[in-house]
Structures are given as structure tokens and as C-alpha cells.
Amino acid sequence: LNVDLLKIDKSFVDTLTTNSASHLIVEHIIEMAQSLRLKIIAEGVETAEQVSWLLKRGVQYCQGWHFAKALPPQEFIAWLQQTPAPLTIRGQTPYRR
Numbered sequence: 001l002n003v004d005l006l007k008i009d010k011s012f013v014d015t016l017t018t019n020s021a022s023h024l025i026v027e028h029i030i031e032m033a034q035s036l037r038l039k040i041i042a043e044g045v046e047t048a049e050q051v052s053w054l055l056k057r058g059v060q061y062c063q064g065w066h067f068a069k070a071l072p073p074q075e076f077i078a079w080l081q082q083t084p085a086p087l088t089i090r091g092q093t094p095y096r097r
Contacts, residue, residue, distance in 0.1 A: 016053060
């Protein structure tokens with residue numbers, strides 16, 4: 001199997017901190033990905049609480065409106081140039097606002 005990244009769907013992330021079933025499913029998805037040595041990205045991250053929960057469990061990447069809205073390529077480049085620091089640094093605060 002030629003896979004190196006597993007994406008956790010927004011539908012699980014939405015209710016991650018409020019629904020015990022989503023919480024359990026995501027924990028097992030993370031365990032499976034880690035046992036297969038896959039990198040993990042969570043999509044649809046909208047709150048600092050979700051970011052914290054995911055990072056504590058070993059998710060390497062988060063994407064979603066918590067960081068920025070969806071942008072066309074040129075606006076994204078401009079946004080990156082204005083961002084004072086990396087959004088994620090392993091083992092440190094995931095972003096600066």
C-alpha cells in the first residue's frame with residue numbers, strides 16, 4: 001500500500017470535543033495511522049480546543065478556518081508572507097495570533 005498520509009474528515013473533527021463517539025473514533029483512527037507510521041492531518045479544525053486535542057494525541061497537521069479561511073492562490077501567498085511565524089512547530093504552540 002503506497003500511502004503516507006491519513007486525513008481525518010471534518011465530520012469527525014466537528015464534534016470531536018462534544019461527542020463521545022466522535023472522540024473514540026478519532027482516537028482509533030489516530031492509533032491506526034500511528035501503527036502504520038502514517039502522518040496525520042485533521043481537516044475542518046475551527047477551534048483552539050480542537051487543535052489542542054489533536055496535537056496532544058500526535059496529529060502532525062491541522063487545517064481549517066481556525067487558521068485561515070479558504071483563499072485563492074495569490075491571496076494565500078500574500079497571507080503567508082504576512083504571517084509572522086510558522087503555524088505549526090512540533091512540540092510547541094501550534095500557531096501565533
